[in-house]
Every structure is written in structure tokens, then in C-alpha cells.
Amino acid sequence: MRNSRLPYATAVLVLGISSIALCCCYGLPGIMTGIIALILYRKDIRYYEKNKMQYDNLDSLKTGRKLSIIGISMSLVYILYLIFAYYIAGAEAFSDPTVIWK
Structure with a gap:
């Protein structure tokens, strides 16, 4: 019997x-895609736990989860950087990043 693949x-x-990849776009797209990936991961892991012998691509599912957690973390760090830049240098730091380091 051939094993099937997890749907998501x-x-x-x-x-x-x-x-x-989207963590540098002001952080928000990276957080949104990472959260969507974690939601889909949760759905798929429930399918897998119901019948472990039926599915065969659990490794790619776990890799996607790890990548989404890394992406969310990087996006949050970038958002914290933007808040820091705005607090220190104001709105002109967004158009000229060298203003922060002067």
C-alpha cells in the first residue's frame, strides 16, 4: 500500500x-506568513496523529514549522529595530539608515 502525503x-x-524572505519588508508580511504556516502545521499534525502509518512527508512538515518559527523571530527582531530607529532618530531614519549610526 502506498502512503499518501499530508495535505498542507x-x-x-x-x-x-x-x-x-519577507522578514525585511517591515516585518509584518513575515509574521503573517509564519502564523499561517503554523496554523496549517497544526491541522496537518492532527491528521498525522490520527493515522501515523498513512502519511510519509512528516519531515517537510517539520522543516516548514522550523522555518516559520525562524521567520517570525526574524520579523519580530526587525520590528524591534524599526521601533528603536524611530525612537532614536525619528522618521528620517526610515529613509536614510545612516542617520542612526552618526
């Missing part, structure tokens, strides 16, 4: 990668 494993992996 590829989506979780793609969203995890995109959350890392």
Missing part, C-alpha cells in the same frame, strides 16, 4: 521559506 505540508514549507 508543501504549503507549510513554502510559507515558512517566504516568512524568512
Whole structure:
């Protein structure tokens, strides 16, 4: 009998990668894609726990989860950086990043 694939494993992996890639876009797209990936991960892990012998792509699901957590973390760090830049240098720090380091 051939094992089937988890329905959202590829989506979780793609969203995890995109959350890392989008963390530099002011942080918000990276957080949103990472949260969506974690929600889809939770749905898929429930399918897997019901019948462990039926599914075979758990590794890509776990990798997508790890990537989404990394992407959310990087996005939060970038948002904290933006808050710091706004607090120290004001709105002109967003258009000229060298203002912070003068």
C-alpha cells in the first residue's frame, strides 16, 4: 500500500521559506506568513496523529514549522529595530539608515 502525503505540508514549507524572505519588508508580511504556516502545521499534525502509518512527508512538515518559527523571530527582531530607529532618530531614519549610526 502506498502512503499518501499530508495535505498542507508543501504549503507549510513554502510559507515558512517566504516568512524568512519577507522578514525585511517591515516585518509584518513575515509574521503573517509564519502564523499561517503554523496554523496549517497544526491541522496537518492532527491528521498525522490520527493515522501515523498513512502519511510519509512528516519531515517537510517539520522543516516548514522550523522555518516559520525562524521567520517570525526574524520579523519580530526587525520590528524591534524599526521601533528603536524611530525612537532614536525619528522618521528620517526610515529613509536614510545612516542617520542612526552618526
